[in-house]
Amino acid sequence: MAGNSQRKGAMRKAGTKKGQTVGSGGQRRRGLEPKGPTPKATERTKHPAARKARADAKKAEAAAKKAPAPRSGARGGTSVRTKKDGSELVIGRNAVVEALRAGVPGTALHVQTFLDTDDRVKEAVVLATEARIPLKESSRPDLDRITQGAVHQGLALAVPAYEYADAEDLLDRADEAGEAALVVALDGITDPRNLGAIVRSAAAFGAHGVVVPERRSAGMTAAAWKTSAGAAARVPVARVTNLTRALKAYADAGCMVIGLAAGGTTLDDLDPELASGPLVVVVGSEGDGLSRLVAESCDVMVGIPMTNDTESLNAGVAAGVTLYAVSHARRTP
Numbered sequence: 001m002a003g004n005s006q007r008k009g010a011m012r013k014a015g016t017k018k019g020q021t022v023g024s025g026g027q028r029r030r031g032l033e034p035k036g037p038t039p040k041a042t043e044r045t046k047h048p049a050a051r052k053a054r055a056d057a058k059k060a061e062a063a064a065k066k067a068p069a070p071r072s073g074a075r076g077g078t079s080v081r082t083k084k085d086g087s088e089l090v091i092g093r094n095a096v097v098e099a100l101r102a103g104v105p106g107t108a109l110h111v112q113t114f115l116d117t118d119d120r121v122k123e124a125v126v127l128a129t130e131a132r133i134p135l136k137e138s139s140r141p142d143l144d145r146i147t148q149g150a151v152h153q154g155l156a157l158a159v160p161a162y163e164y165a166d167a168e169d170l171l172d173r174a175d176e177a178g179e180a181a182l183v184v185a186l187d188g189i190t191d192p193r194n195l196g197a198i199v200r201s202a203a204a205f206g207a208h209g210v211v212v213p214e215r216r217s218a219g220m221t222a223a224a225w226k227t228s229a230g231a232a233a234r235v236p237v238a239r240v241t242n243l244t245r246a247l248k249a250y251a252d253a254g255c256m257v258i259g260l261a262a263g264g265t266t267l268d269d270l271d272p273e274l275a276s277g278p279l280v281v282v283v284g285s286e287g288d289g290l291s292r293l294v295a296e297s298c299d300v301m302v303g304i305p306m307t308n309d310t311e312s313l314n315a316g317v318a319a320g321v322t323l324y325a326v327s328h329a330r331r332t333p
Helices: 025-030 048-066 092-103 119-130 140-146 167-177 193-202 222-227 244-254 272-276 293-296 315-331
Strands: 080-082 087-089 107-112 135-138 154-159 184-188 209-213 237-240 256-266 279-284 298-305
Touching: 080 140, 087 092, 092 119, 092 154, 092 222, 092 298, 107 119, 107 140, 107 167, 119 135, 119 154, 135 140, 135 184, 135 256, 167 184, 167 209, 167 244, 184 193, 184 315, 193 209, 193 222, 193 315, 209 244, 237 244, 237 293, 256 293, 272 315, 279 315
Parallel strands: 107 135, 184 209, 184 279, 209 237, 256 279, 256 298
Antiparallel strands: 080 087, 087 154, 107 154
């Protein structure tokens, strides 16, 4: 009855703030209200999809830690992976197409299965077919494994290790051609593009080969081959253990050894008689020049005349200028 505060359902229990004990007070009605869209499976911590996503993230993080550094040759500007045996893997669509255009020899062109092709992929396949390079279809996981996590874009060109000649073979090559030997020896040239440019100049001016030391020197990589613009297929490159010893062997075989140095006799005064005989031209790095022992092995030091504003030339340019001067002297009666 009205005013009876003792009736059931009208009392508030001591120590509680939940309100009346009888009736839902609208809680059931509020429980039926929408709570928004259902979270994605990957966002629900106990869902199998969420557990798989966390596992995949951990694997990706571990792979990133094992991946090569940006300048180690597998990713970044070089787009080349070099193996211990000297073979290489040219990676990425642009790099592969440029290598095939330059005639870089390959043993296999790996093409990702179900790859979205573009002009570069089509050209790579055509060039590889024309060069009789085997085509190998590889799955995405296989290419990831082969390239060790590099960004391959679905293409990778396997390049075999370069087969170096013996230093003596270069003199034999000159004898077979009935010409006075002309050999280019490199001291401290570490940039493969410089090596490729020198090989190209050697081919242009009639040199019979190029000699490089095993240590602290660039080798005939895919980058050097590409820079040579195909000249590496015509001019042999020899690798020696000790450059000083190799120069002495050339001297004992009757060659004159001339080294490029800023303070040497100018090329304008190069003795035609000296240039017409068996000759070894030694080129050093742009910064350090010739090492002491190599310089002591030279019979004559020559320099390229330049204006006072220019201190030195790139090694590839210096070699080209010198070889032209030698070629001109040999052609001049």
